[in-house]
Amino acid sequence: MTDELSAGPGAGASICAVIVTYHPAGTFPLHLQRIIPQVGATLVVDNGSFAYELDNIRPERTLSVVRNGANLGLARALNIGVERARAAGFDWALLLDQDTRVDADMVDCLLAALASCSDGARVAAVGSRFRDSHGLAIESLKRGAQGALWKEVESVITSGSLLSLAAYGVIGPFRDEFFIDHVDTEYCFRARAAGYRVIETVRPLMSHTFGTPTAHRLFGRTTWTTNHSADRRYYMARNNTVLLKEYGTAGRSPWQWKSFVRSLRLAKRIAYFEGDKFAKIRAVAQGWWHGLRGRLGPR
Numbered sequence: 001m002t003d004e005l006s007a008g009p010g011a012g013a014s015i016c017a018v019i020v021t022y023h024p025a026g027t028f029p030l031h032l033q034r035i036i037p038q039v040g041a042t043l044v045v046d047n048g049s050f051a052y053e054l055d056n057i058r059p060e061r062t063l064s065v066v067r068n069g070a071n072l073g074l075a076r077a078l079n080i081g082v083e084r085a086r087a088a089g090f091d092w093a094l095l096l097d098q099d100t101r102v103d104a105d106m107v108d109c110l111l112a113a114l115a116s117c118s119d120g121a122r123v124a125a126v127g128s129r130f131r132d133s134h135g136l137a138i139e140s141l142k143r144g145a146q147g148a149l150w151k152e153v154e155s156v157i158t159s160g161s162l163l164s165l166a167a168y169g170v171i172g173p174f175r176d177e178f179f180i181d182h183v184d185t186e187y188c189f190r191a192r193a194a195g196y197r198v199i200e201t202v203r204p205l206m207s208h209t210f211g212t213p214t215a216h217r218l219f220g221r222t223t224w225t226t227n228h229s230a231d232r233r234y235y236m237a238r239n240n241t242v243l244l245k246e247y248g249t250a251g252r253s254p255w256q257w258k259s260f261v262r263s264l265r266l267a268k269r270i271a272y273f274e275g276d277k278f279a280k281i282r283a284v285a286q287g288w289w290h291g292l293r294g295r296l297g298p299r
Contacts, residue, residue, distance in 0.1 A: 011107065011111060012038050012039040012094075012111070013040040014090060014091040014092055015038075015039045015040055015091070015092040015093070015094050015107060015162070016041045016042070016084075016085035016088065016090040016093050016094070017035050017036075017038075017041070017043065017093075017095075017096060018043050018045065018081030018082060018093050018094065018095050019032070019035075019042065019043070019044050019045070019081075019097070019098060020045050020046075020047060020074055020077040020078060020081070020095075020097065021045070021046045021047065021049055021053075021054070022046070022047045022048065023050070024049060024053055024054070024098040024099075025098075025099065028099075029056050029057055030101075031098070031099070031100060031102070032044070032057060034102050034104065035094070035102050035106075036060055036062065038104075038106060039062075039107060041062040041064070041085075041088070042063045042064070043063075043064050043081050043084055044057070044064070044066070045065075045078075046065065046066065046067045046068060046077075047071045047073070047074075047077050048068060048069060048070045048071045048072075049067075054067070064084075066080060066081070066084070068080070073176065073178075073179035074174075074180040074183055075173075075176045075177075075178050075179060075180070075183045076174075076176045076179075078095060078158070078174050078183070079173040079174055081093065082095075083173075085165060086165050086168070086169070090165060091165055092162055092163060092164060092165060093162075093163045094107065094110075094161075094162050094163075095158050095160070095161050096159050097158065097159040097208065099208070099209065100130075100159045100206050101206060101207040101208075102160070102206045103204075103205050103206060105205075106160070106205040106206060109149075109203060109205050110126050110128065110162045110201065110205070111162075112149055113126055113149040113150040113199065116148075116149050116150065117197070119197070122195065122197050123164060123167075123196065123198075124164055124167040124188070124191035124192075124194075124196035124197065125161045125163050125164065125167075125187075125188065125198050125199075126150070126161065126200070126201070127153065127160060127161045127162075127198070127200035127201070128156075128159075128161065128204070128205040128206050129203060129204045129205065130159075130160060130208040131206070131207050131208075132207070132208065132210075132213070149203070150200060150201050150202060151200055151202060152197060153199065153200045154189070154192070154198065155184060155188035155189065155198060156184065157184055157208075158183065158184040159206070159208055160206045160208065161184065164196075167191065170194065171187070171190055171191050171194055171196065174186075174187050175187075177296035177297050178239050178242075179235060179296075179297065179298050180232070180235050181232060181236045181239050182239035182242075182243055183239075186239070186242075186243060189243065189247050193247075211226030211227050211228045212227045213226050213227065214273070216272070216273045218272065223272075223273070225269050225270075225274055230276060230283040231283065233266065233270070233284050233287065234283035234284070235299070236284075236287065237262075237263045237266060237283070237284045237285075237287030237288045238287035238288065238291040238295075238296075239287075239291065240259060240263075240291070241255075241259035241263070241288055241291025244259045245292075245294075256292065259288060259291060259292070263287070263288040267280075267281045267285070270284070283299075
């Protein structure tokens with residue numbers, strides 16, 4: 001594997017893929033090989049996986065790996081990757097999770113969506129709509145004009161987002177203290193507050209999953225839950241509370257009440273459907289309280 005990023009040819013030559021790993025599954029090399037031909041270079045930023053978990057990554061001229069040696073959090077790992085891409089002279093970074101399976105024409109479609117936007121220079125991120133690989137129902141985007149390639153949105157998820165590195169230099173890095181969860185939401189909110197646009201493709205360009213979703217029947221309706229770990233439930237509750245505090249919401253209810261109601265709903269879903277209930281509900285309560293007090297960083 002190369003120590004320095006070097007760009008390959010093609011339409012995506014100005015794009016560096018940044019993939020954050022944390023104990024990746026054995027299918028990761030297959031996902032990796034689907035993105036390498038589409039971009040100028042690929043950078044894997046690993047957050048403390050075992051050595052053997054990365055040993056089956058086949059060396060490529062345009063592939064580089066950064067091993068952090070510990071879990072520094074998603075936000076910090078993204079910043080490490082993006083800063084390296086900027087230093088290597090790339091214009092865009094394509095951010096991906098380790099379990100995301102991209103379509104063969106993902107990059108072409110992202111670039112086409114960007115090209116069809118009249119003020120592309122003010123676009124901070126182009127997100128990819130996705131198919132859930134476990135069957136979790138996803139809310140459909142409404143099309144704008146017939147044949148439109150993208151829709152303007154408040155935020156996009158990290159995985160599959162094409163990030164403008166010029167805009168990143170103005171907006172600033174992902175917030176390390178968020179660690180994981182809502183890292184992408186906060187960045188998009190900050191980008192829009194700075195006058196940038198955030199758009200998302202109408203067509204799904206990848207297969208992606210939140211957690212390990214399971215379906216349950218309750219009162220004649222099908223309800224999904226993601227079965228995230230207690231730590232993830234903590235970060236979700238805490239960082240959502242921080243977002244409500246810093247960016248506000250529509251309506252008259254105070255942000256503290258809204259964050260409490262959201263945390264309560266999350267706790268009810270856990271109580272009804274998920275395992276390890278006590279630890280997860282405790283984590284939600286702790287996350288809500290730390291969010292109120294502004295206590296950030298790793299749990």
